[in-house]
Amino acid sequence: MSARTGRVPVAGLLGATLLTVLVVVSVAAPLLSTHGPLDQDLGAVLRPPSAEHWFGTDELGRDVFSRVLHGGRVGLGVTAIAAVVAALIGLVLGLAGALFGGWVDTVAGRLADVQLAIPTIVLALVILSFVGNSLGPLIVVLVSGSWVLTFRVIRGHAQSVVHRPFIEAARLSGAGRRDIAVRHLLPSVLPLFTVAFTLNASAILLLESSLGFLGLGVQPPTPDWGSMVAAGQARLDTAAWVALFPGAALVLAIVGFQLTGDALAERFAAGPRVSALEKEPIS
Structure with a gap:
């Protein structure tokens, strides 16, 4: 086993462990929190970390530890919803483009090109300025800016598979497009889909x-890692903990996604799994 191969499972395990720990503590935030995330104590403003306030307090006397835990519920929850929706859109459009070709593939490809041509931040400014910074529009912005990665990965691989002999054999045996997609294309693209989903979530x-951070996401006083970092950046020289701990949680989550995605990519480096028909040609 090469050194490179030996390192990958360790990196993947570390990434999965980081994500698991962050998800568990975020879900269990109401049980683990020592104070309410919105509770203010103007007599304990900008207190450093202590036995009472493990991560210190912010400019309103709110417990940073509790806000970091509850901020994970918001950030990771929104990320999970947006990542699942974006992945499903990319999967369906990618498979449809490869299977149907023609105008279906052309329209899906043009939509992807248009999306790539519009910076996501600009799209966010336009959408959120018109409809407000509520959770629904935020998820729409996140999905709009992220489905293209999965679409391109799935479409590219599916197009290379759809013309293989085992697919033609399935067509000749009477299999429809739905059967081909579910029984043959889907198992083939699942490894790539998993890798794309993990990296896209990051x-x-x-x-x-x-x-x-820019004030376009979840609005105060709801805790969110990005807005917490923004609120604490002006006090980095006197109360660094206000921004340090939510920033560290964000970095750990992103590193966890990246390590897991890299490990999965290495795991499937030999190529995506193929369907049973590809392994055993139809007689």
């Missing part, structure tokens, strides 16, 4: 936090 979390 990009979505970073985008969600960036929008929060």
Whole structure:
């Protein structure tokens, strides 16, 4: 086993562990929090980390530890929803483009090109300025800026598979497009889909936090890692903990996604799995 091959499972395990820990503590935030995330104590403003306030307090006397935990519920929750929706859109459009070709593939490809031509931040400014910074429009922005990666990965691989002899054999045996997609194309693209989903989730979390940092994401007083970092950046010299801990949580989550995605990519480096028909040609 090469050194490179030996390192990948360790990196993947580390990434999965980071994500698992962050998800668990975020879900269990109401149980683990020592204070309410919105509770203000003007007599304890900008207190450094202590036995009472493990991560210190912010400019309103709110407990940073509790806000980091609850901020994970918001950030990771929004990321999960947007990543699933974007992945499903990319999967369906990618498979449809490869199977049907023609105008279906052309329209899907042009939509992807248009999306890539519009910076996501500009799209966010336009959408959120018209409809407000609520959760629904935020998820729409995140999905709009992230489905293209999955679409291009799935479409490219599916187009290379759809003309292989085992697919032609399935067509000749009477299989329709739906059967071909479900029984043959879907198993073939699942490894690539998994890798794309993991890496895309990292990009979505970073985008969600960036929008929060710019004031375009989840609105105060709801805790969000990006907005918490923005609120603490002006006090880095006197109260660095206000921005340090939410920033560290964000970095750990992104590193977790990236390590997991890289490990999955290495795991499937030999090529996506193929369907049973590809392994055993139809007689």
